[in-house]
Amino acid sequence: MNPRIIYLATADARGHLMRAQLLSRALIERGAEVRVLTTSEEGATFLGEFGIAAEVLSRHYAVQFDAQQNMLRAATDRNVARYLFNPRHMLRDIWRLRRLMADIDLLVNDSFHPALLVMGCLPGWRNKVVHVYGASLRRALQSNFEGRLPHWLARAFAAAIGFELGRARARLQHDFAYAEAQCTASGSFNLPTPVALAASQAPTQGARAAVYLNPHFRDPLLAEGLEQGLAAAGLDSLRVGEGYAGRPGWLARDPQWVEAAASSALIVSAPGMAALSVAQVYGRPILLLVTDQPEQLGNAQRAAELGLLHEVVSWQGDASAFALALQVAAQRLLAAGQSDASEGAVRARARLEAWVDCLLELAEAPS
CATH class of the missing domain: 3.40.50.2000 (Glycogen Phosphorylase B;)
Structure with a gap:
């Protein structure tokens, strides 16, 4: 049976x-x-x-x-x-x-x-x-x-x-x-x-960030700051978040997000185990949006201990300051290059x- x-x-x-x-x-x-x-x-x-x-x-x-x-x-x-x-x-x-x-x-x-x-x-x-x-x-x-x-x-x-x-x-x-x-x-x-297995890891044309925010993110000012910061860093972006469904430029869900992340210039997400695993397996730099969620704070510290290529930003309620911090962090990640992702699917x-x-x-x- x-x-x-x-x-x-x-x-x-x-x-x-x-x-x-x-x-x-x-x-x-x-x-x-x-x-x-x-x-x-x-x-x-x-x-x-x-x-x-x-x-x-x-x-x-x-x-x-x-x-x-x-x-x-x-x-x-x-x-x-x-x-x-x-x-x-x-x-x-x-x-x-x-x-x-x-x-x-x-x-x-x-x-x-x-x-x-x-x-x-x-x-x-x-x-x-x-x-x-x-x-x-x-x-x-x-x-x-x-x-x-x-x-x-x-x-x-x-x-x-x-x-x-x-x-x-x-x-x-x-x-x-x-x-x-x-x-x-x-x-x-x-x-x-x-x-998830990514069918392709070929880099997308132009610098593109793969953004995933879980449904608890709903603050429109946070989304505004994120959009402005990525644009200022010269990045196009795939932005996915159920909390921003209906906001221009955002998708509520995308079953192909991991594939997009595997071929992106960088990933933007809270430091959950899934996002960190995608970054590690597929060799992508990751920009971590840290909030007051106990296990994710621990994950961010662990990423630092392991030398995973990452930057950390936090939301303090000011969209302009957040956009600038995100821009600077993204530019540092882009300048640092990327690790070998050839064995990601394996x-x-x-x-x-x-x-x-x-x-x-x-x-x-x-x-």
């Missing part, structure tokens, strides 16, 4: 959805039956652009952000508390997932959906739950209450998350900087963040195959 997998991708980060569509299609090509769930209609629409028909589990759980992609911690805490303690929210989702689990081999949790954190540590369910998460996101989650609650409570929260993860069938931790797949302990794996394929091999082995092994 073909392996049967449900992939739940939370929609508050498009990187989770990108991973879901990449891995789902690759698993299906290898003979698996894959059903994709997500947590918003917008997430389902995003997946639909890639040919993935996803169902919405429920909209009740979501991390909260402002219009500049700064994480709203108090609002997120309130949302999570309502989700956990309202019986029409998490318990309802667990009831639905319980019925779905009866006929599958694996249920993938990407990333940290509370219902599957609970189910993944309970008898009868835990042997089918596989947690997928970025290394920096796990650190950010477990340190979420440091400095905001008494030390012992913050440590208890971190320990509870570690316990829930440790009880599940497996943990697939990813990072853009991992060189290869490794099994670090029983059921624990470190995997390089998967990247590296991308190796990453993807490592994930598929790991998930299929877990699905086919006795639980």
Whole structure:
């Protein structure tokens, strides 16, 4: 019988959805039956652009952000508390997932959906739950209450998350900087963040930037400053962002964005694992738009430690100042040149195959 997998991708980060569509299609090509769930209609629409028909589990759980992609911690805490303690929210989702689990081999949790954190540590369910998460996101989650609650409570929260993860069938931790797949302990794996295969890496005519901003970016002044800064640096640009749908020169979504990024002069994005992985695999310089999102701040620091060709800019509310900072940073990146990207497609394929091999082995092994 073909392996049967449900992939739940939370929609508050498009990187989770990108991973879901990449891995789902690759698993299906290898003979698996894959059903994709997500947590918003917008997430389902995003997946639909890639040919993935996803169902919405429920909209009740979501991390909260402002219009500049700064994480709203108090609002997120309130949302999570309502989700956990309202019986029409998490318990309802667990009831639905319980019925779905009866006929599958694996249920993938990407990333940290509370219902599957609970189910993944309970008898009868835990042997089918596989947690997928970025290394920096796990650190950010477990340190979420440091400095905001008494030390012992913050440590208890971190320990509870570690316990829930440790009880599940497996943990697939990813990072853009991992060189290869490794099994670090029983059921624990470190995997390089998967990247879409670009059909062509031939440079585009003229200097062009590939811009991707996730839906939490909605401030029109930020978009204005970005447009002005790139133009002043002499760059044409492909600009993609759901938060700017309808703005002239922007696309809400573009399934071919990775291919455009692989052949661009530089990439502009927040420092999520997916964007950093595209830059690393395809040898593109990247201009990182840093906001108050804990795991992405850690990713930016890691990029510096690893010597990834990058510059960092931050939005402070002034479009003119932002445009100038972005122009200067882009010009520095263009002057620095680019690393060798000739093996980009080979590296991308190796990453993807490592994930598929790991998930299929877990699905086919006795639980």
